[in-house]
Amino acid sequence: MKNREPEQKRREAVEAPDTALGKGRVGYLTPKKLETVVAILLGVTTLLSAWASWIGSLHSGVQSINFTRSNSMASQGAAEYNLGMQLYLTDFMAWNAAKDYYYELESAKADGDQKRIELVSEKIELFKKQSVSDTLAAGIAWMEEHNADDPFLMPGMAEKYFASAQNTLDQSQELLEEGKRDNTKGDAYNLVTVIFSLTLFLLGIVGTFKDMPNRIAVLLIAVVALALAVIYMCTIPLPTDFAHMNFFDFGASG
Numbered sequence: 001m002k003n004r005e006p007e008q009k010r011r012e013a014v015e016a017p018d019t020a021l022g023k024g025r026v027g028y029l030t031p032k033k034l035e036t037v038v039a040i041l042l043g044v045t046t047l048l049s050a051w052a053s054w055i056g057s058l059h060s061g062v063q064s065i066n067f068t069r070s071n072s073m074a075s076q077g078a079a080e081y082n083l084g085m086q087l088y089l090t091d092f093m094a095w096n097a098a099k100d101y102y103y104e105l106e107s108a109k110a111d112g113d114q115k116r117i118e119l120v121s122e123k124i125e126l127f128k129k130q131s132v133s134d135t136l137a138a139g140i141a142w143m144e145e146h147n148a149d150d151p152f153l154m155p156g157m158a159e160k161y162f163a164s165a166q167n168t169l170d171q172s173q174e175l176l177e178e179g180k181r182d183n184t185k186g187d188a189y190n191l192v193t194v195i196f197s198l199t200l201f202l203l204g205i206v207g208t209f210k211d212m213p214n215r216i217a218v219l220l221i222a223v224v225a226l227a228l229a230v231i232y233m234c235t236i237p238l239p240t241d242f243a244h245m246n247f248f249d250f251g252a253s254g
Contacts, residue, residue, distance in 0.1 A: 034212075049200070
């Protein structure tokens with residue numbers, strides 16, 4: 001019986017729950033409760049990690065779309081710029097031809113030849129309808145109103161030919177910058193995923209430690225990492241026009 005008493009005490013010591021408050025006192029957090037907490041945290045962290053991965057992939061998709069649209073609009077803007085340059089040169093040559101009519105008109109006015117004035121004026125009006133663009137017509141109207149010698153002296157005259165191209169190029173640049181922001185946000189979500197992976201690793205090794213204080217220490221580190229990852233994730237904006245119900249569109253197809 002004496003030999004069995006030490007053996008029985010040893011078994012009781014092994015089977016007794018670990019303590020977190022010191023020798024001889026039973027802590028509130030028992031190994032069984034600890035396992036439950038770890039299991040819950042593992043599930044929550046897994047879900048959050050999946051969410052972060054999904055949002056990161058959405059940002060990557062939006063980034064690719066913005067970059068593609070930016071390149072397309074940049075090409076369109078370049079084409080519009082070339083078209084504007086061609087129109088500018090065409091109007092410049094048209095104005096060189098029209099100057100002869102205006103010189104003739106001024107000569108007729110100087111001579112007081114009313115019939116010639118009317119004839120040249122008709123020529124100018126016909127020339128405007130056939131060979132003058134709206135931009136050049138606006139410049140000529142400004143020139144006549146301000147008694148200037150050249151319609152291309154009108155403020156902002158040259159910019160009018162390239163306004164559409166510049167607007168398109170500006171939109172292209174905006175899309176490019178938006179794509180860069182989406183790329184940064186996607187990288188941020190990837191970092192969050194890495195932190196969640198670290199948390200999963202820490203939670204996974206909690207049970208490998210025999211001493212309860214070591215288990216609690218590792219668990220606390222995992223909880224801190226999880227909290228930091230969640231806080232950081234909440235500061236990262238979601239993709240533009242993101243809506244959960246957009247992914248559950250059950251509209252009729254075909």
